[in-house]
């Protein structure tokens with residue numbers, strides 16, 4: 344009921360609607376909102392249409408010169424848009440917030456293209472972390488990839504501690520792509536998995552692989568030695584397989600790389616010997632933490648489409664949005680998007696400011712966000728009814744993109760197990776006992 348206070352003033356006695364940002368129930372600073380708006384414009388006008396167009400192409404067509412993929416990469420480069428945010432002297436806490444805000448918009452635009460941009464920037468980000476000027480120059484302006492998994496070494500490559508190995512396994516798994524270090528050189532042989540993001544298109548890669556430093560591949564505990572190396576992919580001995588056809592994130596080119604006696608100088612290593620596993624952990628944590636905000640963007644995109652649809656579609660004599668069952672389902676979805684954003688921001692902040700970050704924690708945030716993104720995309724598709732399955736609507740693509748993320752950057756069951764293992768290690772170390 345409205346109260347008439349003066350003839351021309353109407354004051355509602357109902358609670359006013361809450362303040363929301365474009366991204367929901369949070370308060371952004373003016374600067375953050377300006378960046379979010381700019382990134383959203385790019386995501387809406389450039390990224391999303393490109394992602395939908397590329398999704399329809401075969402994997403071979405995606406990587407052909409002049410394709411919509413290359414047009415998108417050129418547009419992003421000329422707009423100066425990417426994962427390497429120029430932070431100036433911004434305090435780490437503010438930078439972490441901004442990173443999560445920007446990456447959420449990328450995910451809203453297209454998850455596959457987001458991963459392509461992230462992988463593309465990755466060798467350069469790691470080179471900068473190492474402070475090695477030669478490697479920074481070698482990777483600047485080059486499209487990158489991160490080569491960690493191999494045909495016979497998927498989840499095993501994420502096994503940071505010997506104690507995670509099955510009790511019957513005497514040794515870890517060195518996989519099918521290995522290095523030998525001798526004198527001042529590293530010689531690389533074998534092949535990557537077909538899942539390497541940007542595999543068919545990258546110009547430079549960071550490899551994280553088992554290594555023989557002269558006394559075999561394994562240490563006294565049967566754990567593989569390793570090395571992280573930056574490798575230009577135009578070196579003699581590097582070749583590529585066919586780009587991979589797959590279910591989701593089809594805008595992301597993926598494929599195998601083969602290395603036949605590829606020689607690089609030892610100074611291209613960014614972590615080696617005893618520092619390898621720590622380096623690998625830091626690299627993986629850097630990659631994994633981006634998955635949270637990215638998949639928050641995917642889920643938000645799916646939720647928004649469903650919200651729009653239920654305000655158009657009528658069944659049971661009313662708009663879907665007017666049915667209480669639908670309101671309940673919308674509430675559950677919106678709650679999950681809020682939860683994802685909170686977890687994604689917390690993990691981004693923790694990993695940028697903690698004195699020692701850890702990939703099993705960022706992986707846990709990744710599991711939360713990717714599982715929830717899948718639930719939201721699944722329910723959004725369900726709200727579209729049969730139209731949700733149709734290629735006429737964008738829902739089925741978001742569903743496929745969300746599905747892929749539960750395997751990408753570590754399979755979720757395995758990552759869950761690792762977070763449990765990490766908590767157990769902390770407990771045995773006298774921590775987590777309040």
Ligand SMILES: Cc1cc2nc3c(=O)[nH]c(=O)nc-3n(C[C@H](O)[C@H](O)[C@H](O)COP(=O)(O)OP(=O)(O)OC[C@H]3O[C@@H](n4cnc5c(N)ncnc54)[C@H](O)[C@@H]3O)c2cc1C
Nearest residue numbers: 489490491492497498538539540750751752753754756757
């Ligand atoms: C979209 C996408 C992008 C990717 N990008 C990259 C990339 O840029 N670079 C790269 O190197 N790789 C990349 N990958 C590969 C990805 O990291 C692997 O697919 C993932 O780590 C799982 O490895 P796998 O596929 O070999 O599965 P497997 O490790 O073979 O797992 C198969 C099943 O076995 C279970 N399992 C595995 N180990 C255990 C265990 N110890 N105990 C119990 N169960 C177990 C798992 O839960 C899973 O269900 C990408 C993958 C996807 C989907």
